[in-house]
Amino acid sequence: MSNGILVFIEHRQGAINRTSFEALAAAQQLAAAGGQEVSAVVLGADPRIAGEVSGFRLARIISAENPKLADYTPDAYADAFEQIVRERDPQYVFFPHTYLVRDFAPKLAARFGKGLVSDCIRMKAEGGSVTFTRRLFQGKMDADVVARGEGAVFATFQSGAYRADQAERGEGAAVESVQVEVGEIRMQPEAPFQEVKQAVDLTKTEVIVAIGRGIKSQENIALAERLAQLLGGDIAASRPICDAGWLPIDRQIGSSGQTVAPKLYIALGISGAIQHLVGMKNAGTIVAVNKDAEAPIFDIADYGIVGDLFEVVPALTEEIQKLKG
Secondary structure (H helix, E strand, O other), X not given: OOOOEEEEOOEEOOEEOOHHHHHHHHHHHHHHHHOOOEEEEXXXXXXXXXXXXXXXXXXXXXXXXXXXXXXXXXXXXXXXHHHHHHHHOOOEEEEEOOHHHHHHHHHHHHOOOOOEEEEEEEEEEEOOEEEEEEEEOOOOEEEEEEXXXXXXXXXXXXOOOOOHHHOOEOXXXXXXXXXXXXXOOXXXXXXXXXXXXXXXXXXXXXEEEEEOHHHOOHHHHHHHHHHHHHOOOEEEEOHHHHHOOOOOHHHEEOOOOEOOOOOEEEEEOOOOOHHHHOOOOOOOEEEEEEOOOOOOHHHHOOXXXXXXXXXXHHHHHHHHHHHOO
16 A cells, blocks of 8 residues: 655755745645645755755655765666655655756656656546646646556646645654665766756745736836836736847746746736746736736736726826835
């Protein structure tokens, strides 16, 4: 019988990749529905990482230790994690969908004769099985995937599919150190790949004011920037704005830009193409302003204003200014 859920905690140079906590939130949600326990897996002995993870609601933290795990290699990570999975016999193994995970997780799953259900945006537990949903063709279609056969199910979750702040805190999970065997390392690691060098990391901001085609011209961006400044947030955009060169590419939200989950997301003149929605749909509160009452953005908005943004935004800015004194 399989036991619980394992969650991979990705770390590098003493810092945890925050999307690991999103995968943890997904695991905790599934565990709550099925009465299972969740354990975190940390590869490489680093007391800083184990200490940070111990603050979450977990059955345990499994710290796999071997000198060959000091630097990431797919050989070492696959060997170490394989031993953990064989010893613990989990029902599910969850990962954040990162470059590092994409490198070694398929190799790991293949050792168990299983496929990797990758880049999931949600899941649903029903009738003793779990249906994972992943996007296809740049977000134009969704595919529901159910894993067949015995043994662990391996799955990765898209950044923003779950929110890191949804991961439940706990009283301090115990750390179990496990000495693992690692075979031959067939490659020499070089400097870590830098995913994107961005002037701004929109994943860390709590308020985003995003603009779309409805802003009409580059000169009008100042309207949105003023609103963002008042709210202590950042300006962002849909792809057409960045393609036009009105804002730099690191301000782009969507399937070919950043995936964000701020507390507040204000969409101005954004119709809501699926490619944009996948990048911001997990925001805490979504406010949309658009002249078209049928715009898809209103399907996911918590508050919608059907109107001309050139009338709405100045009025909204004025009211916020009054509230702030």
